[in-house]
Amino acid sequence: MTEASAGRFQGLSQGLSQGLSQGLSRELLEGLSEHALAGAPHEQDWRHTRLRACLEQGLPLVPEPFKALAEETGLSVGEVRALIGYWQHSGLIKRVGLVVRHRSLGLTANAMVVWNLPDERVDEVGRRLASEPQVTLCYQRLRRPDWPYNLYCMIHGVRRERVEAQITALIQRHALEHVEHQILFSRRAYCQRGGRFTPEMP
Amino acid sequence: MKMTASNHGSTDGTTSAHVDVVAKLTQQERDIINRLQRGVPLTPDPYGDLAQELGITSRQLLDSLRDLLERGVLSRFGPMFQAERMGGALSLAAMAVPEHDVERVAAIVNACSEVAHNYQREHRFNLWFVIASDEPGRTAEVITEIEGASGYEVIHLPKEEEFHVHLHLPV
Numbered sequence: 001m002t003e004a005s006a007g008r009f010q011g012l013s014q015g016l017s018q019g020l021s022q023g024l025s026r027e028l029l030e031g032l033s034e035h036a037l038a039g040a041p042h043e044q045d046w047r048h049t050r051l052r053a054c055l056e057q058g059l060p061l062v063p064e065p066f067k068a069l070a071e072e073t074g075l076s077v078g079e080v081r082a083l084i085g086y087w088q089h090s091g092l093i094k095r096v097g098l099v100v101r102h103r104s105l106g107l108t109a110n111a112m113v114v115w116n117l118p119d120e121r122v123d124e125v126g127r128r129l130a131s132e133p134q135v136t137l138c139y140q141r142l143r144r145p146d147w148p149y150n151l152y153c154m155i156h157g158v159r160r161e162r163v164e165a166q167i168t169a170l171i172q173r174h175a176l177e178h179v180e181h182q183i184l185f186s187r188r189a190y191c192q193r194g195g196r197f198t199p200e201m202p
Numbered sequence: 203m204k205m206t207a208s209n210h211g212s213t214d215g216t217t218s219a220h221v222d223v224v225a226k227l228t229q230q231e232r233d234i235i236n237r238l239q240r241g242v243p244l245t246p247d248p249y250g251d252l253a254q255e256l257g258i259t260s261r262q263l264l265d266s267l268r269d270l271l272e273r274g275v276l277s278r279f280g281p282m283f284q285a286e287r288m289g290g291a292l293s294l295a296a297m298a299v300p301e302h303d304v305e306r307v308a309a310i311v312n313a314c315s316e317v318a319h320n321y322q323r324e325h326r327f328n329l330w331f332v333i334a335s336d337e338p339g340r341t342a343e344v345i346t347e348i349e350g351a352s353g354y355e356v357i358h359l360p361k362e363e364e365f366h367v368h369l370h371l372p373v
Contacts, residue, residue, distance in 0.1 A: 052283070055280060055281045055283075056281075056283065057280070058279050058280030058281075059242065059248075059279060059281065061268055061279070062264070063247075063249060063250075063260055063264070065248065065249070066246070066248075077246075081244050081246075084281065085244050087281075088244075088281075092283060092284060093281040093282065093283055093284070094282045094283070094284050095241055095281070095282050096241055096242045096244070096280065096281045096282070097238055097239055097240065097242055097279075098235065098238045098276050098278065099276060099277045099278040099279075099282070100235060100239070100275065100276060100277070101274055101276065101277040104273070104275045105275070105373065110321075112323065112330070123363070126363065126365040127365055129365070130366055130367045131367075135367055136367060137367060138364070138367055139294075139361050139362075139363065139364050139365070140361070140362040140363040140364075140365070141294065141359045141360065141361055141362055142359060142360050142362060144359065146357070147296070147327070147357055147359070150362075152294070182325070184324060184325045184327075184330070185324050186321045186322065186323050186324075187321075187322040187323060187324055187328075188321065188322040189319075189320075189321050190308045190311070190312050190320040190322065191312045191317065191318075191319060191320040
């Protein structure tokens with residue numbers, strides 16, 4: 001094992017021991033070929049690319065999903081599981097779970113709140129707003145001459161009045177009274193399809 | 203979406219529509235949604251382990267997940283990738299379109315395969331959409347195409363930083 005791949009192996013082990021991918025044993029990890037490890041961070045192996053493409057379709061809804069993915073990609077079951085664990089650890093995969101369609105649950109009020117924060121405060125306020133339970137997305141974006149806002153957050157709710165009250169509460173809780181902001185409620189969703197990267201953003 | 207019991211329950215009297223829809227879910231479906239929002243274990247038998255935890259069979263779990271996806275309660279099940287780490291770009295863009303022309307322009311935007319989300323919002327900038335692309339420079343091309351076909355300017359708002367949110371919506 002080269003020094004570089006040993007380092008990656010350690011990263012992989014750490015991720016796993018942190019419980020990011022529960023149930024992945026050391027034997028399983030060690031079953032990963034040198035080739036798979038060397039390729040993991042660089043995505044050079046076409047089988048890894050194929051696995052990513054398969055996973056973009058979702059986790060197969062069959063009794064043995066990793067076996068199905070192994071058959072599809074030519075990787076071993078162990079490699080499939082270890083790669084998913086590795087990608088989760090490295091941040092390529094944000095999480096493995098499900099996405100609830102807000103509209104299907106009656107959460108049709110959707111507000112995008114944009115804030116014009118001093119540059120030195122955007123990080124701190126962004127983190128704080130993201131930690132609020134009502135905030136479903138929080139991004140810092142480039143300002144534009146005709147659109148000076150640099151922080152965006154999304155709030156979903158059943159009723160507009162409720163969402164407005166939540167925004168008022170957020171403003172008070174985080175002392176944002178003097179920060180210029182605008183609230184843009186959605187009027188209509190024309191399209192909500194998964195992009196090539198299955199984004200969750202409006 | 204992460205909400206606590208106190209701000210989504212019926213006690214505040216403001217979320218009745220949500221409660222109505224949720225009421226149409228069976229207890230088993232609710233348990234599945236609540237559990238799986240917390241993530242799927244990468245064990246040799248993830249569905250078996252989840253089913254056991256939920257006190258149902260793997261078959262029931264799989265059937266229920268397929269059904270929830272078909273009914274559109276769930277939009278997705280599986281790994282969520284970070285676009286930028288996939289070598290792609292995810293960009294927000296906006297347009298200010300006169301009211302009478304919104305439907306025509308929205309259709310132009312929707313016709314682009316790179317557009318993942320497209321919303322009309324209550325503002326002078328009334329069309330907001332997300333462009334997902336895995337080719338460098340493709341986002342700029344898509345914007346140019348939309349501007350050409352619609353006759354209106356597109357403002358491009360690239361992401362600088364994403365602040366991590368915990369998505370959990372108890373149902």
